[in-house]
Amino acid sequence: MNLKTPLMTIEWLGDRVRLIDQTRLPRELVRKETSDFREIAESIRRLEVRGAPAIGVAGAMGIALAALESDASDREGFGRDVRGAAELLAATRPTAVNLAWAVDRMLEALDDALGERTGGDGRARIDAAKARLVDEALAIFEEDRELSRRIGEHGAALIEDGDVVLTHCNAGGLATAERGTALAVVYAAVEQGKSVRVFADETRPLLQGARLTAWELAERGIDVTVICDSAAASAMAKGWIDKVIVGADRIAGNGDVANKIGTFPLALAARQHGVPFYVAAPYSTLDLGLGSGAQIPIEERDPEEVTTVQGVRTAPEGARAWNPAFDVTPAYLVTAIITDAGVFRPPYVESLGAGKDHDGP
């Protein structure tokens, strides 16, 4: 089958950013344009742009916008402006390592551009720094597209013709600059001529699976069936699922995986039924400094996300709710981690450490 062309989740338009407002999907496809980094921060916070790699790109582009906006005429003022924006952007989502990683990389570019090594001063140096930060954001964007392509290539080798893949949340093109992570594997397998069908967990509370994954796959012409998160184990019990593939927001050095709430019970169900459980993520999602998943900060979001659905109240007024956005899947439940740098298998402490030597970012 022929895959239809992907839509661009986020784009740089020279002096502004255009992104798909994912909170409006699947009802309508609306793009927002802005040259204000504060609006980018707001878009990240409101999940208009979401998915660990995509918010890394958005964060970098936000810093580039802040650089363009700055009217400081000296290094100190310019650095202050950019660093202030970086701080605001980095604080929007605490769990995804990609955002912190992209912000750090932009700040390194800033230091480099403003450093003693570079010539000139005043206006010229600041203009050069602005250009350098835009280039760095674009490089992060292009690298993200390339990462997705490579994740797809490495992962597709694990997919057989006729496979049914179950996925959680949206680790697709909408979660990255273009092709996604988990879904990049599906797209690449389909491009290789394999027939692949997908079961998509709806993914409460924010329904990224029902709203985004089902929409994105249907848009690209791939057969998709939506299920409640709690029905995944039953689909496996029926023998319908050949592989589970999910994304990741952060992976500890021992292979523990932080990903959308509901990933951990899915991994338990996969192990129960002998279904391979794959995590697909950019190598930059690895946080090798963390010894285990217990050290990953887990964002807790507004309880209203649980007590309402798409604005409709489901629980009684005043009901208390607990709303962790992510959970941690222990490494021993993960069959393999598919990255742009290759496929890593247990024991992860060794394989991931080895990976760092040969192909890390």
Next chain:
Amino acid sequence: MNLKTPLMTIEWLGDRVRLIDQTRLPRELVRKETSDFREIAESIRRLEVRGAPAIGVAGAMGIALAALESDASDREGFGRDVRGAAELLAATRPTAVNLAWAVDRMLEALDDALGERTGGDGRARIDAAKARLVDEALAIFEEDRELSRRIGEHGAALIEDGDVVLTHCNAGGLATAERGTALAVVYAAVEQGKSVRVFADETRPLLQGARLTAWELAERGIDVTVICDSAAASAMAKGWIDKVIVGADRIAGNGDVANKIGTFPLALAARQHGVPFYVAAPYSTLDLGLGSGAQIPIEERDPEEVTTVQGVRTAPEGARAWNPAFDVTPAYLVTAIITDAGVFRPPYVESLGAGKDHDGP
């Protein structure tokens, strides 16, 4: 603490039935009254009345209404009327054994009332049969209240002061004539002076946990926190949950349990974290003729329940969905089965069989 008085889920008013329309909760408390068994069937089908024990009571009362409605003047015609209604009512929900059990019991009462053994003929005999069927429905109702009370008593012995109980769906007063099954255990423990808090899975797709359990517990003054189904494993990983208690729609002779979709992954998570997993149900929920849960028919409901929430569309138009209403939890994940006839522990093939001898219905 003092428990507030429970509301009556379903009541017999002499010539008609009054029930709480649970589809309107938690927004408004609306009661429906009808003397038409067809409306009872529709209420069961539309889940206005739901929960295995409650629909058993509703089915029995529906048959009593059909008996009162019949204007047949001979045994054959009256039997035909009642049997026709019984068939319609029994077909509304296929998984819960209680409905089939209650209908069968009503038909036995019918046979008995119309049998050769009973005297008279024509009008008098039919009037006597009508009275007998009303009495039988009321007996089923009263027995159900008594069952809940006994389930609560047996289960409360397992609860310690300060326990946090996680439950799924609504196995409370709203699922039975009065106190419930899983929640009857909580109510009884609280009446014994124990402090108990509850985590309620919201229970997609129909949100009985968020809508009904949270409402019912709050109404009775018990502390409740709503979570997404997929967050239960994380709550256990945090060490917050002392016990899981769920209801059951049907239990096979080997102890396999059919209950609301999402029960099975919850049991997997409980085992992972060493949390006791209890099933609370009337002894009549046992279907000892079934060798295993694989023989329990699993109702699949309208995919629209998955692709919409409370009438709001969440998945793209035309998206395919799979919507099993129940799943099967293998017996080896079940710590104990709490019934009105006592608490049964593994190996269930032996303990449940033994239970039948001494105290079964």
